[in-house]
Amino acid sequence: MSALEVRGLTVALPRGADRAQAVSDVSFQVEKREIVCLVGESGSGKSVIAQAIMGLLPAALPVSRGQVFLEGEELTAAAPARLRELRGARMAMIFQEPMTALNPVMTCGAQLDELLLFHGRTSPAERRKKILQLLGEVALGDPERMLASYPHQLSGGQRQRIMIAMALALEPALLIADEPTTALDVTTQSQILKLIIEVQKRHGMAVLFITHDFGVVAEIADRVAVLRLGELVESGRREEVLSHPRHDYTRMLIASVPSLKPAQRATLPAGPAALETKKLSKTYTERRWLGPRREVHAARDVTLAVRRGETLGIVGESGSGKSTLARCLARLIEPSEGDIFLGGTNIARSKPAALRPLRSRIQIVFQDPYRSLNPRRTVAQALIEGPVNYGLSREQALERAGRLLALVGLEGSSLERYPHQFSGGQRQRICIARALAVEPEVLIADEAVSALDVSVQAQVLRLLEDIRRKLELAMVFITHDLRVAAQVCDTVAVMHRGRVVEYGSAAEVLVHPRDEYTQALLAAAPGRDFGFGSAAQEAARPGSGA
Amino acid sequence: MAVLVFLLLRLTPGDPAAILAGDAATAEQIDRIRASLGLDRSIEAQFAIWLGQVLTGDLGQSFYYRMGVATLIGQRLEPTLALALFTLVLSVCVAVPLGVLAAWRHGGWLDRGLMAFSVGGFSVPTFVVAYLLIWLVSLKLGWLPVQGYVRFSENHLLFLKHLILPSITLSFIYIALIARVTRASVLEALGEDYIRTARAKGLPETRVLLRHALANAAVPIATVIGIGIAILIGGVVVTESVYAIPGLGRLTVDAVLARDFPTIQGLILFFSFVYVMVNLLIDLSYAFLDPRIRY
Numbered sequence: 001m002s003a004l005e006v007r008g009l010t011v012a013l014p015r016g017a018d019r020a021q022a023v024s025d026v027s028f029q030v031e032k033r034e035i036v037c038l039v040g041e042s043g044s045g046k047s048v049i050a051q052a053i054m055g056l057l058p059a060a061l062p063v064s065r066g067q068v069f070l071e072g073e074e075l076t077a078a079a080p081a082r083l084r085e086l087r088g089a090r091m092a093m094i095f096q097e098p099m100t101a102l103n104p105v106m107t108c109g110a111q112l113d114e115l116l117l118f119h120g121r122t123s124p125a126e127r128r129k130k131i132l133q134l135l136g137e138v139a140l141g142d143p144e145r146m147l148a149s150y151p152h153q154l155s156g157g158q159r160q161r162i163m164i165a166m167a168l169a170l171e172p173a174l175l176i177a178d179e180p181t182t183a184l185d186v187t188t189q190s191q192i193l194k195l196i197i198e199v200q201k202r203h204g205m206a207v208l209f210i211t212h213d214f215g216v217v218a219e220i221a222d223r224v225a226v227l228r229l230g231e232l233v234e235s236g237r238r239e240e241v242l243s244h245p246r247h248d249y250t251r252m253l254i255a256s257v258p259s260l261k262p263a264q265r266a267t268l269p270a271g272p273a274a275l276e277t278k279k280l281s282k283t284y285t286e287r288r289w290l291g292p293r294r295e296v297h298a299a300r301d302v303t304l305a306v307r308r309g310e311t312l313g314i315v316g317e318s319g320s321g322k323s324t325l326a327r328c329l330a331r332l333i334e335p336s337e338g339d340i341f342l343g344g345t346n347i348a349r350s351k352p353a354a355l356r357p358l359r360s361r362i363q364i365v366f367q368d369p370y371r372s373l374n375p376r377r378t379v380a381q382a383l384i385e386g387p388v389n390y391g392l393s394r395e396q397a398l399e400r401a402g403r404l405l406a407l408v409g410l411e412g413s414s415l416e417r418y419p420h421q422f423s424g425g426q427r428q429r430i431c432i433a434r435a436l437a438v439e440p441e442v443l444i445a446d447e448a449v450s451a452l453d454v455s456v457q458a459q460v461l462r463l464l465e466d467i468r469r470k471l472e473l474a475m476v477f478i479t480h481d482l483r484v485a486a487q488v489c490d491t492v493a494v495m496h497r498g499r500v501v502e503y504g505s506a507a508e509v510l511v512h513p514r515d516e517y518t519q520a521l522l523a524a525a526p527g528r529d530f531g532f533g534s535a536a537q538e539a540a541r542p543g544s545g546a
Numbered sequence: 547m548a549v550l551v552f553l554l555l556r557l558t559p560g561d562p563a564a565i566l567a568g569d570a571a572t573a574e575q576i577d578r579i580r581a582s583l584g585l586d587r588s589i590e591a592q593f594a595i596w597l598g599q600v601l602t603g604d605l606g607q608s609f610y611y612r613m614g615v616a617t618l619i620g621q622r623l624e625p626t627l628a629l630a631l632f633t634l635v636l637s638v639c640v641a642v643p644l645g646v647l648a649a650w651r652h653g654g655w656l657d658r659g660l661m662a663f664s665v666g667g668f669s670v671p672t673f674v675v676a677y678l679l680i681w682l683v684s685l686k687l688g689w690l691p692v693q694g695y696v697r698f699s700e701n702h703l704l705f706l707k708h709l710i711l712p713s714i715t716l717s718f719i720y721i722a723l724i725a726r727v728t729r730a731s732v733l734e735a736l737g738e739d740y741i742r743t744a745r746a747k748g749l750p751e752t753r754v755l756l757r758h759a760l761a762n763a764a765v766p767i768a769t770v771i772g773i774g775i776a777i778l779i780g781g782v783v784v785t786e787s788v789y790a791i792p793g794l795g796r797l798t799v800d801a802v803l804a805r806d807f808p809t810i811q812g813l814i815l816f817f818s819f820v821y822v823m824v825n826l827l828i829d830l831s832y833a834f835l836d837p838r839i840r841y
Contacts, residue, residue: 056745088748100739105761105836114757115747150837166747 001072002029003173003206004053004091009066011048011057011230022048022061023230030174030206035197037217037238038210039253040227041453042424046210049227050176053208054093055083071173089119092167096179098159102151108162109147115169134165138195156318157188161195168199175200178210185317186480190524193220212454214257215483215527218242226250242530256458257532258483260525262506265490273305273341274474275329275362275442280338280348282324298324300498302338306491308441311468311475313489313506315482315521321498322478326446329476330362331355342442360390363435367447369427373419379405379430380415386438397437404433407470408463425456429463436467443468444476449484461488482525483532486510494518551814552596555807556589562609562805583609596811605815606808610801615812619794625695626793628705629785630778632713634771637720642767644721645728646760650751652733660725667722672781676715676788683711693790712789716781720774727770731763738762764835772828779817 011023023045030036040046051057053068055075068075070091075083095101103111109131116127135143138161151159160180167175177196181189197220200207211217217224217238224242225235226249234247245251280302286294299321306312316322328335331347340348342361350358366372373382383404384397392400402412408429419427428448435443445464449457465488468475479485485492486506493503494515502515513519522528563580564571571579580586584595599606605615648657684692690711696704735741736759744758786795794813801809832839 054746056742084748084750086748087746093743093746095739095743097739101743103740103744103758103762104838105764106757114749114753118747118749118753152838163743 002069003032003034003071004030004208005067005069006049006053007067007069009049009052009068010064011045011052011061012064014060019229021064021230023052025066026227026230026232027066028225028232028235030208032173032206033200033204034222035200035207035209035220036223036225037221038208038225038227039212039214039217041212041253041455043229044227045230046227047178048230050093050178050208050210053174053176054087054091055080056087085119088115088172089170090172091174091176092170092172093176093178094160094163094167094180097183098156098163099151099183101163102159104151106150107147108149108151108154112147112162112166112169115166119170130169131165134169137168137199138162138165140165155188156184157191160184160188160192164192164195164199168203171203172205174206174208176208176210179212180209181216182211182213186482186526187317187520187524189216189526190219193526196220213526214242214254214454214532215525215530218527218530218532226253252455254532256454257527258458258461258481258487259532260483260486260510260522260528262486262510263488265506268307268309268490271307274308274343275476276305276341277329278303278339278341280325280328280340281336282321282328282333283336297498299328299335299495302493302495302500304493304500304503306442306474306476308474309468309472310490311477311488313485313492314476314478314495315480315485315492316495317480317521319497320495322480322495323446324498325495326364326444326476326478329442330364330444331359332364360386360438361440362442362444363438363440364444364446365428365431365435365448367450369424369431369451370419372431373427373434375419378416378418382419382430382434383415383437386434390438400437401433404436407436407467408433423456425452425460428452428456428460432460432463432467436471440473442474442476444478446478447480448477450479450481457484464488482510482522494521549593551811552593553589555810556592562807565804566609596808600815605812608801608806608809610804610806610809615808618797618809619812619816622792622794622797624697624793625791626782626786626795628698628709629712629716629782629791629793632709633716633720633778633781636713637717637724637774638771640717641721641724642728642760645725645767646732646755648725648729649732649736649759650755652736657729660729664722664726667718670718672715672719672784673788675718676712676785679711679715680788693788695789695791695793708789708791712785712791715788716778716785719777719781723774723777724767724770728760728763728767731766732759735759735762761835765832765839768828768831768835772825775824776821779821 006029007027009023009026010021013020013022026049028036038046038049048057048061052063053075055078057063063076066076070086075086078086102108112131112134113127116130121127121130131147132143135146140146140158140161146154146158146162154162180196181192184192193216196207199205209220221238223236224238226233226241226247228249234241234245234250241250242254245254280299281297282299284296284298286296302325304312314322314325324333327333329340331340331350335348338348339346342358345358347355347358380398380401383401384394387397387400388394401415405412405414410426410429414422419430422430448464449460452460461484464475467473477485477488489506491504492506492509493500494509494517495501496517502509502513502518509518510522513522563576563583563585567576567579584592596606605619607613608615608618611618644660648660651657680692684690691708695708698705741754741758744754782793782795783798784795786793787799797809798813801813833841
């Protein structure tokens, strides 16, 4: 008997959706002591499957056909009360975003406690003993403090450990992990993946692991099932699927994963720096009513340079100061110390009025294409606002907007449409066009491809490469993803706690890292032993894709 | 605030001395009364005297009642306090559960009914509700007294009986307000990830609703209760007049009609003080309701 069996599962979408079924006719099994990865891009229906198994689908998305069996018991026919008994006890779930998945107004201890209480563990002493044992199992130090802490007082990794402890509490037969490491830093991700494998082995659980990341798949899966638009296109053992994918879609997905091996890049002739920083620092002071003043050194002594036609990668985990640095470079905030030279002008101390004429020379593309475009303005309005501001006539600006859309691969008819009518990848193309509209010399991409699906990410990376070459832009590429950095950067600066710990050519830094932190970062990259990314490397090579 | 109130009162037409003297008084009598009240001095001088008194804790003497304003407010405080507390407790006890249920069964008959009720609660004037209730409950059914007030110390049961109708009247608008905000913020909380987590833990739905959704919706609800206190002060004036309750609201109306400047000033200062204190308490309660908020 399988721990989980899904038979012909079909979930209907409400009328007017982009397709008739969120999930259609999906069948798979998860055996005891097995990790099955359900892989798919956004909209593939993978989270719908997880919710269908747990019986947590919203009323608007009913299971229209098919069955789900947990240890032989049919869940699709079970009464709500029985499902509630099983949830948390026989099947447990952990989620992507550990910050929002925990109740912010309850202590972690209380959230663990209520799970045990409502599943019939009535003795407080017994519950407490169990909770302390669980915290030990997920390797959370200082358990007393953890129990008394609210979620916002813990780090992302600690919160996810609390979630895992909660999921393990009643020894479930099935653990569903819905993108549990996507929101985490790469080093934390590797620890959490290790922890999941460890507890899975120890408890002999079946794990259904939902992810979009083939690196993670290579790291933990026993078997893999690939979903595309609600249909299961391929499933099999990990080695089979990764090395010999049969379906075109799987092949495309695997090829889209960028390689960790730096791409061959043409060497640039020596030239003056387009943007340069000297000993740049940014310190935030936190003042409170009571208590001492706290200083946070978001960036310290950063010295970097990028020439036209070159891409500088700034790599680091969350809190490393890379976004603060980006904001300083674009002078959206004022640095505390140090210099920023744009061309030959030092803009580190310039007043807002003096900065205004210079702003057109540096532009930023942000991470979230859903929130960085004003939803009430058409694409044309978004694209001409900058140039008109800098003195172009409306007609000239519109004509330029049309050319830019063609450059980023969108149709001219897009001009009159609104942002919500585009997909994430298309929106990011619009954001890029918007940045280019004022003809900058320097383009800062702040995690510009992180929110995109891997296949779309590959396309946008290709576009950015293409634009950099055509327009001879100096590009500052900020990312947490070493794979992406390896493919698009000429030079790489690794940031850790506000400092640049290693700075050099991509080939050097990513192949022969000298700094301990860079080494740890590389070692933590999921799926590093698996040779991903032949296609992405192909695309990024100079001369191709133009 | 104090300056504004003072000036507004002196600049509005109406002579307290003429009202005190009565219809048959001569010009000399009115002048004498005016001088005895200190109203013959310049506005600046009157303000300086009053401010000096207020800063030393003396709200002055009422023109009309011939007693200290502070004593007067103290005497009339009990009925108003009782009415306000009753209304508050009644409103919260009715509105919060209603709002939670409406959010839980979002789009259902209870939800739609509640929305219709709150439109009504906002738009029907308090005195209309009051007279309708008196007609139905007191006159037709004869269950409760029509109007009046009995002190708590005199007779507990009568005290309660006299407060029920006024509290229900006053709580209408309040229930509408709190239920709407409760519904909206619980609805928002129900869409959050931690609700999904709570359900994935196999918790009963009541636990999910109360401990997870309502607890996270508490800050906006506390805020609207604070705002509601301001509405309550206005509502008390009308309600006390209709039910003939000798409270601060009634006193306000009488003082305004008699152009009893010291009493009006005292009352406004008092209401402002209560309002500021309530809002301070509400602000402080945020830190208790949401551990992420620290001062």
